[in-house]
Amino acid sequence: xxxxxxxxxxxxxxxxxxxxxxxxxxxxxxxxxxxxxxxxxxxxxxxxxxxxxxxxxxxxxxxxxxxxxxxxxxxxxxxxxxxxxxxxxxxxxxxxxxxxxxxxxxxxxxxxxxxxxxxxxxxxxxxxxxxxxxxxxxxxxxxxxxxxxxxxxxxxxxxxxxxxxxxxxxxxxxxxxxxxxxxxxxxxxxxxxxxxxxxxxxxxxxxxxxxxxxxxxxxxxx
Numbered sequence: 001x002x003x004x005x006x007x008x009x010x011x012x013x014x015x016x017x018x019x020x021x022x023x024x025x026x027x028x029x030x031x032x033x034x035x036x037x038x039x040x041x042x043x044x045x046x047x048x049x050x051x052x053x054x055x056x057x058x059x060x061x062x063x064x065x066x067x068x069x070x071x072x073x074x075x076x077x078x079x080x081x082x083x084x085x086x087x088x089x090x091x092x093x094x095x096x097x098x099x100x101x102x103x104x105x106x107x108x109x110x111x112x113x114x115x116x117x118x119x120x121x122x123x124x125x126x127x128x129x130x131x132x133x134x135x136x137x138x139x140x141x142x143x144x145x146x147x148x149x150x151x152x153x154x155x156x157x158x159x160x161x162x163x164x165x166x167x168x169x170x171x172x173x174x175x176x177x178x179x180x181x182x183x184x185x186x187x188x189x190x191x192x193x194x195x196x197x198x199x200x201x202x203x204x205x206x207x208x209x210x211x212x213x214x215x216x217x218x219x220x221x222x
Contacts, residue, residue: 022047098157107157152214
């Protein structure tokens with residue numbers, strides 16, 4: 001007796017998985033295999049679908065990385081009481097974003113996705129922008145201030161994480177260390193004098209000091 005044929009799928013029917021399931025699958029791939037293994041084809045295999053079906057939820061890999069960044073922020077950023085003083089509010093909000101991102105092992109590869117857009121992250125962005133306005137900046141200049149802080153925060157994480165990886169992967173002197181060893185005191189006296197301390201000094205965690213100095217400069221305080 002012939003078997004009944006499977007029902008034909010309506011080509012207009014939406015995929016059988018949600019955007020949340022797509023993000024969850026992408027998060028598993030990145031955590032277990034690394035960002036470089038995250039492709040639309042690999043993701044489709046993970047959710048049991050086809051790459052074309054994924055485009056109902058995600059435009060491309062770049063948008064997927066933005067969604068991953070937002071997902072991480074939503075799960076790690078928690079609203080806390082903010083200082084009343086506007087400059088301290090800016091510092092507190094930016095430091096919270098920095099802590100959340102710095103704790104994510106794959107964050108360096110994703111930070112190039114630019115801004116945080118999740119509701120959880122935007123609350124902290126609101127504190128920063130409002131803090132700048134309270135310091136006397138126009139709303140437009142406040143946005144520029146936030147962007148300066150974002151670039152500083154993202155850049156600090158990228159540089160520090162990359163340096164930590166280099167130290168962990170190879171204990172030989174780095175190219176920079178070799179260059180500083182051969183500095184000519186007559187040509188570069190200040191750097192030559194600091195050559196032995198340059199590595200330890202640049203390895204120190206100075207994020208908060210730099211952040212406070214940046215905020216003071218942007219608001220014209222001090």
